[in-house]
Every structure is written in C-alpha cells, then in structure tokens.
Amino acid sequence: MRRNAGNRIPDGWKGAALGAGLALAPALAFAADPEPKSFRDWMAGCDNLKSCTALSLPAETADPVAYLRLERSAGPDMPAELTLRLRGDWKTPPRSVQLKLDGAPFPAGGKAMPAETDGDLLSLTFKPAEVTALIEAARKATKLAIAAPQVSAEVSLSGSVAALLWIDEQQGRLNTTSALIRKGSGTNVPAAPALPVVTAKPASGTLSERDGKALAAALRKELKQRDPDGCEDDETLISIDEAWTLDGTHSLVSLACSRGAYNVSHAFWMIERGDAKTAKPVVFPQGDGDAKNTLVNAEFDPKSGRINFFAKGRGIGDCGASGGYAWTGSTFVQTDLSLMGECRGIGSEDWITLYRSEIK
Secondary structure (H helix, E strand, O other), rough: OOOOOOOOOOOOOHHHHHOOEEEOOHHHHOOOOOOOOOEEOOOEEEEOOOOOOEEEEOOOOOOOOEEEEEEEEEEEEEEEEEEEHHHHEOOOOOOEEEEEEEOEEEEEOOOOOOOEEEOOOOEEEEHHHHHHHHHHHHHHHOEEEEEOOOOOEEOOEEEEHHHHHHHHHHOOOOOOOOOOOEEEEEEEOOOOOOOOOOOOOOOOOOHHHHHHHHHHHHHHHHHHHHHHOOOOOOHHHHHHOOOEEEOOOOEEEEEEEEEEOEEEEEEEEEEEOOOEEEEEEEOOEEEOOEEOOEEEOEEEEEOEEEEEEEEEEEOOOOOEEEEEEEEEOEEEEEEEEEEEEEOOOOOOHHHEEOOOOEEE
C-alpha cells in the first residue's frame, strides 16, 4: 500500500495549518502543554493521567507501513504494553510473523510469533518477557525486520531508547526498579493523577430540521452585520448548518464557515430563546488561556450531549487531531484529545492520547 511521502504537520501544534487551509489550533483544546516530543525516528507523549505512549515513525516512503507502539500507564505496578502493527495488501491474511533485530532472530531461536489481522492491519502483542527483551536489545540494535508471507517491512529503533527514557522521566520512574531504561534500586513511583469525571447532559428539547435551518439562517444574517468576513456564504456550506435545542432557554447552532478538500470548519454559537441577536460563541477552552468556538469536521450528538471532531492533516486521515467536548448543562468541557503530527500511515486508533476523562 503506497502512502504519500513528505507530509508533516508543521512544528508548533497551536499554529499548525492543515492541508485544506484550516487552522488546526481550534481543534487542539489543551488542558496543559502536552505537545508530543520527537526523538529521531520515534515520538512520545503523555496525557493528563501521565499515561504515556511511544511510537516508531515509518519512513515517509514506507511500503508497507510497519510501526511499534508502546503504552504505559502511570503508577508503580503498571506494565508496559508493546504492539507491532503491519499494514499490507495481502490475499491471505498472515497468521504469524518472524522478527529479526539487526539480522539476529527475535526472540532467540527464530520462532514465528502469532499475530492477528483485521482487514489490511496485522497486530502482534508482545508478552511481558518479550517487551523487556526487545527494550534491552534496542540499546544497541538499529532496526527490527518483519517477515510474513507476501510481505516484509522494517521498523527503525533509532530514538527508541531516548523516547522511553523520556517516558520514565514523565512518570517519575528514573532510577527505580520499574524504569524502562534508567533502572535503579528505588521503588517510590508516583501514583497516577485522578481521572476527571464529566457528566454529559443530553439535549432536552426538539427542533425540526426546518426550524433549525431557519435559526441558522437568522444567525448568519446577524453575524454578517457583526463581521462580514467571519463566515463564508457558500451554498454547500450553508446546507451543512445545523441547530439543536439544548434546554428550555438555549439553542446550539453549528455554522459551516470554511472548507477544503477533506476538512470543514464548524463555528458553534449559543442562542437564547431563539433570538439570533443573543448569539454568543461557544467557549472551547484552549491551554494558552484563549478560547475559540471553531472545530474541524465536528458533529454534535443531541442524545449524548457530546461534540466530536476529527481534523485531518491529509485525506487518508493518518495525521491530525481528534477529540471531543461534552455539554454539562451550563458549558462545554473537554473529554478527550489525541494527536498525530507526522503523516506516516498511522491510523487514528494509535495516535498519541493527550487528554482523557470518564464520561457519565
């Protein structure tokens, strides 16, 4: 499977621009400063619970795409989980793979390792002893070679030790028995922070599609007077506009304000008692103290009271940002955020999580 080469979201997530010309920044509602770190051919990041992820980055011209993903939760007794992904075009899905570290069989003995496939994606989850052995070998080895029927690939280990050392530091494991890289005799490892709990409130009212379109049209007319260039008046965009009744007083309106090849920018507004003149931008908090009301490829589910977004860095959706907010009855609060700044064929399910919560 051939991937486009040379695509990368520019450094500085909040000032990045997507290929469609839409600002990525409004999609990134940071609770802190969780920007992932790059370590040669690896990337690592942690979320608000100090659960950390390290990813190997496939080469820009890799075909097929293969990568390692290590995830570890904070806390003294939490193990590291390591998974190998291989994406290929196969007629018969492989049931096992053989691995080599710089030409030497891994694990020792060269035994084939069982794997699972889902469509074009193969996954191999390493056992704890294999995780330990692979991390130790990565101190000297430069690449992991993968061989399966009809397909072969390589994973660079350059930067892996630095990425895992950074994770040890973030989780307070340096010089402890549970460290991945810099081990020591210490046993005092901080517990994970508490998981934020968000109580989402479903929309309690109903609004017909006709009335919703009328309310959105009234809002566009009002905003045109406030800022003539604030939202594009494209017929295709206007057809995407939606509105919902949140409660007896408030209505939520989403205006599609700009678009590109694979992204649409949605501006969210709160209106009281159906009067467009009362419109105020919805507050989606940003980590720098700013707040914006725009999200990319966003959808509101009135039954759950949640907004989800997926800002694509390119059309196949292998880079960008995804996350969500929930309506609490008085405001929208962040629920989750994942990010991938390198366009290397990595599916959104494996992106680095930067924020998570429990939604009730």
